[in-house]
Amino acid sequence: MATKRKVSNLLALAVLSYLTQRAMHPYELSRTLRDNGDDRSIKFNHGSLYMVVQQLEKAGYIAAQETNREGQRPERTVYALTDAGRHELREWLRDLLGEPEHEYPSFVAALSLIGALPPSQAVPLLRHRLQRLAERAAETRRLIDTALAQDVPELFLIEEQYRLTMNNAESSYVTSLIEKITDPRTGWAPMWAEFHGETLPAQAPPDAEGQQT
Known part of the structure; x- marks a missing residue:
């Protein structure tokens, strides 16, 4: 403790x-x-x-x-x-x-309340977040590469490497979340949109291999 x-x-x-x-x-x-x-x-x-x-x-x-x-x-x-x-x-x-501490990141709070927005708004915002995460990852990589080129010992860059790893993990999660929301097989989006009084555009059913036609 x-x-x-x-x-x-x-x-x-x-x-x-x-x-x-x-x-x-x-x-x-x-x-x-x-x-x-x-x-x-x-x-x-x-x-x-x-x-x-x-x-x-x-x-x-x-x-x-x-x-x-x-x-x-x-x-x-x-x-x-x-x-x-x-x-x-x-x-x-x-x-x-x-000792791991229980932290309260703002993104986790937003995810816990994401249902307050319709999927028509949530998905574009998540895609925008993906873009910003990609920009941040590129910036962190540049910082690490520049420091290494200046012979800065890697020991003094571990917080940046951790930041990059966590950034990439969040990007992977957000990508997966968008896929779950938009995939018609999960059933998330229609029920979610209906709650907000919205109707999603009709989507073609998946073919035998699970791909939309």
Whole structure:
């Protein structure tokens, strides 16, 4: 069972991880997160980052090391990882890697309520999703190929490879779902359309080999 954490925002996990490298101020942390592409996995902005830093300091996982100023810029406080923070980082990662969590993705919620739309609307939307998934997969492949060409170790690309694998799995599922909805042998679409007061166009019956004539 996953442990209830003092700070549970995944942005905090990333902050703890990067502070193992060296002490940083929040602006430097933000730049490091973006430079490493973590904004593809963790949603954040400057406001949420500063809030997480405050929460981590209050929990005793990081501590202010020094405050400095460069020219006319505002003062910046540099934070360092504490022993408690290093322990929390390792325990948190162990939980996330070893224990599956029940998540609530928006697409699953949409699928659970898809019956509220008639199939005449649902199918085009699913086909549009397929197209967007294909575009996203191509973008992720380009990112991986570019990084590998620059001799980035594959270890540092595993989240992108996971993202690509999940993207492809979703594409396969959506393709299968569209086929089930549109295949006259399943009987889904006529009953579904009738519920919404729609009538589907007549379709030719399948021939002996299961193909429409």
